[in-house]
Every structure is written in C-alpha cells, then in structure tokens.
Amino acid sequence: MSERVAVLDAKQLKIFTDVVCPFCGTACDDLEIHVEEGGRIKTVKNACALGKATYMHYHEDLATPRIHGQPATLEQCIDAAAEILAAAKYPLIYGLDSTELSAQRKAIELAELIGANIDHTSSV
Amino acid sequence: MQTIGLPTCTVGEIKNRADLVVYWGSNPAEAHPRHPSRYAVTAKGLFTPTGKKGRTIVTIDVRPTASSRMADIAFQIRPNTDYEVATSLTALVNGYELNRTEVGGVPVAEWKVLADKLKSCKFGIICWGMGITMSRGKTMNAIALLKLAQALNRFTKFSGMPMRGHGNVVGIAQVMTWQTGYPFSVNFSRGYPRYNPGEFSVADLVARKEIDAAMIMAADAVGHLPGKTSEHLRSIPLIAIDPKESDTTKVATVVIPVAQAAVAAGGMSYRMDHIPLKMKKVVDSPWPTDREILERIIAKVVAKKDCG
Ligand code: SF4
Numbered sequence: 001m002s003e004r005v006a007v008l009d010a011k012q013l014k015i016f017t018d019v020v021c022p023f024c025g026t027a028c029d030d031l032e033i034h035v036e037e038g039g040r041i042k043t044v045k046n047a048c049a050l051g052k053a054t055y056m057h058y059h060e061d062l063a064t065p066r067i068h069g070q071p072a073t074l075e076q077c078i079d080a081a082a083e084i085l086a087a088a089k090y091p092l093i094y095g096l097d098s099t100e101l102s103a104q105r106k107a108i109e110l111a112e113l114i115g116a117n118i119d120h121t122s123s124v
Numbered sequence: 125m126q127t128i129g130l131p132t133c134t135v136g137e138i139k140n141r142a143d144l145v146v147y148w149g150s151n152p153a154e155a156h157p158r159h160p161s162r163y164a165v166t167a168k169g170l171f172t173p174t175g176k177k178g179r180t181i182v183t184i185d186v187r188p189t190a191s192s193r194m195a196d197i198a199f200q201i202r203p204n205t206d207y208e209v210a211t212s213l214t215a216l217v218n219g220y221e222l223n224r225t226e227v228g229g230v231p232v233a234e235w236k237v238l239a240d241k242l243k244s245c246k247f248g249i250i251c252w253g254m255g256i257t258m259s260r261g262k263t264m265n266a267i268a269l270l271k272l273a274q275a276l277n278r279f280t281k282f283s284g285m286p287m288r289g290h291g292n293v294v295g296i297a298q299v300m301t302w303q304t305g306y307p308f309s310v311n312f313s314r315g316y317p318r319y320n321p322g323e324f325s326v327a328d329l330v331a332r333k334e335i336d337a338a339m340i341m342a343a344d345a346v347g348h349l350p351g352k353t354s355e356h357l358r359s360i361p362l363i364a365i366d367p368k369e370s371d372t373t374k375v376a377t378v379v380i381p382v383a384q385a386a387v388a389a390g391g392m393s394y395r396m397d398h399i400p401l402k403m404k405k406v407v408d409s410p411w412p413t414d415r416e417i418l419e420r421i422i423a424k425v426v427a428k429k430d431c432g
Contacts (some may be wrong), residue, residue, distance in 0.1 A: 011215045016406045017301025022386035025288035025396030026156045039407045048157035055387060056325040058407065063381035078417065080378045082424030084361040088337035090313065094326050098291035098404060100391025103414035107341060110422050115313045117335065120296045121343060123308040123325040
C-alpha cells in the first residue's frame, strides 16, 4: 500500500523488475529496483545484503579520469593508454571479471592486436 | 575440469530435482546468500515439493560455518584433507574397504554412512567452493570431487558444480574459450593463442617481472595479488579501467572511469551454471561502457601501429 502511494507521489520513480544481480554467481534474476528522478537508487527489493549493497553503494567511491595522478580528460586518458599499450613489448591484460561479455570479447581482440598475455582471476 | 569433464546441470535442476546437496568447502550462507533459498535447500520445485524437508543437506568443511548450521549432516575435516576424503569416499562408493579407521579426522564408519546416502539419493549434487580450490591439492581436489560424482553416476544421477563467484568470472572463461580455445592464461606474443598456466598466468608473469606494461580492467589486481607480486605492477606503466576507486586505481599511471556493468551498463553475463543472463542498466553514468573504451583504445592502437 505505502508503495503505491510512493509511486503516485513521485511520478518520476522508475521501477525495474527482473533485474539480474551481478555480485555473486547465484545471479538472482528477480531483483526489483526503484530509481528516483536524477538517478538515485531508492529501493532494492528481493536481493540479499550483498546484492543490495552493490546497488545502494553504487554512487560511492567512483573513479575519475587521471594521468599520473593529475586530472585529465577521458580522451587524453584513452590516448595515453593506447600509447602505453602500443609501445609495450610484453604487456598484460588482466581482470575482466566484473564486466559483460562484449567488453570481454573486445579485451581479447586488443590482446591479440598487441601480442599481450591475457588472464583473469580464475588463474590465481 | 579440462582433464575430466563436468557432470553438470543447471541450478534449476538442483531446485527441481536434487534431494541431496553437498556443500563442500563452500559457505553459501555468506558467499552466495540466496543459493540455498532459491535453488538448493529450502527451494520447492517440481520433484522437490517439500523443500528442505525432502532434501538431505550435507556440509564438509574445515570449520563450522554459517552454512554448516543449516545442514542435516555437517562434517568437520582436518585442513588440507579434501583430496584424501574425496578419494576415500569414491573408494567406498565403488565398494572397497579402507584399511584405516579415520580419514580427515572423521571415523571411516561415518564416511561409509555418507557413501550409502550418496548412492541412494535420486539426484545429488556437490557444490564446491574456494575451500577446495584454495587448499592443498587445488584443482586436483576438484578433479577428485568430479571423479566421486562420476562414480556415483553408476548408481544414481549425480552432478558437480563449482560455486563460482565474483561477478562474471564464468563469462570471461567462456568468452576466452570460444575466442582462443583456452579458458585463461593465454599469450598472444606469437600472434596466435598459446596456453600455459604457470607461465602465462598473472601471478607468475608479475612475479617474474616479465611484463613491461599492464592494463587492469574490472578487477583490483594491486589489491588482490600477493603483496610482493603486486609491487612490480606499481613499477611499470599501469592502466586501470574501473568504475570505482581501488588499490589499483590509486597507483595506476592512467585511470579510466567507466559505467559499471549491470548497474549503469547493460550486457550479458554468465551464471555459475554457464547459463547466460541479460543484465540491465538501471542508472546513467557520465562515463562510457567498458566496451566503448576498449573500442576507442583499439582504434588508437591501430592508428599508432599503422604510422609506426
Ligand atoms: S542477490 Fe545476493 S545471492 Fe543473489 S546474486 Fe546478488 S549477491 Fe548473490
């Protein structure tokens, strides 16, 4: 009941249902997420504490573009990254766990292009 | 797993069919909190209409955990005896006697009772976790559990499933396998993929200080690799691509923020049973997705290589 009132009051509340939680391999696919106007996540339903925290704390601790610790534009960062990778003799591409398949596929394409080693946490 | 094969099933099959579940070296109550309620313990399914009442839940671990409290039978074994216990159980399942009185600190008589239980269930599964893969024996432990599941298939239907964790780690293993033929530790230095864990695995590459630049994406390498090995990462040009600040972004030469997959970016990911699921985007991010960043880097690298 209280929930319906909330929806009526804040007309801009967006409700996402059947959201797949990315946190643990259980991949629960029944999350319901309410997002307020302006993009703040207000409620996460059905998730466990870990899954809920993933969404509720999303806005905290976000990274910013930097080169040698100094603020830079995204474009400058991408250029610097390409410079480093193109010049490297024996580069490593690592991680890729917390992202999605098409990005993972691109990372492999990049590894092939620069002759890199590519690995992820399963090997540790 | 590449050496033995995986008698597998989906989590839906666990929910609908499993009347016996072994959590071995895994602690779902803390690491996969809804695994027991959605799939393996209290979940009610087509052939498991009574949920927990109709199932036998066994835990095998080196210490009491939040999960062992929900078990019908909880074994506490000595650390690093998983391999011994798994192979002994396989021998008992196959009808052999053991010429000793205890294995892993538990009387053989108790293992015999368990072996009979495993053989007489209708559909059983062993869900193993890091307790198996991170203790002495490592992948050999997992192979021993799979051999146990294989032996049990002569008597009933039995599966094994690793409790795969964090994020889309199953996804990257799958994508690497389709694209290169290998699940991890791949090297492209000769222009074609070569696979050799121990040589091309991250911990070894970094420990031997062979790499001269690194790009870390969607993982915190500096925070998670052993202290000594991560030191080398700090001394070379390091690119961190991550939605959040981490130990890696703090020391990286270049930090590129991105939209977090499944929160601010959509896409596909794999569940622990290798079923792909669609992740949704629920909020906007000022930054591009991982894929877009990689596409832009690739375009620039190609341009640089062409003029160099
Ligand atoms: S809601 Fe909890 S149990 Fe489900 S996938 Fe997310 S973290 Fe895992």
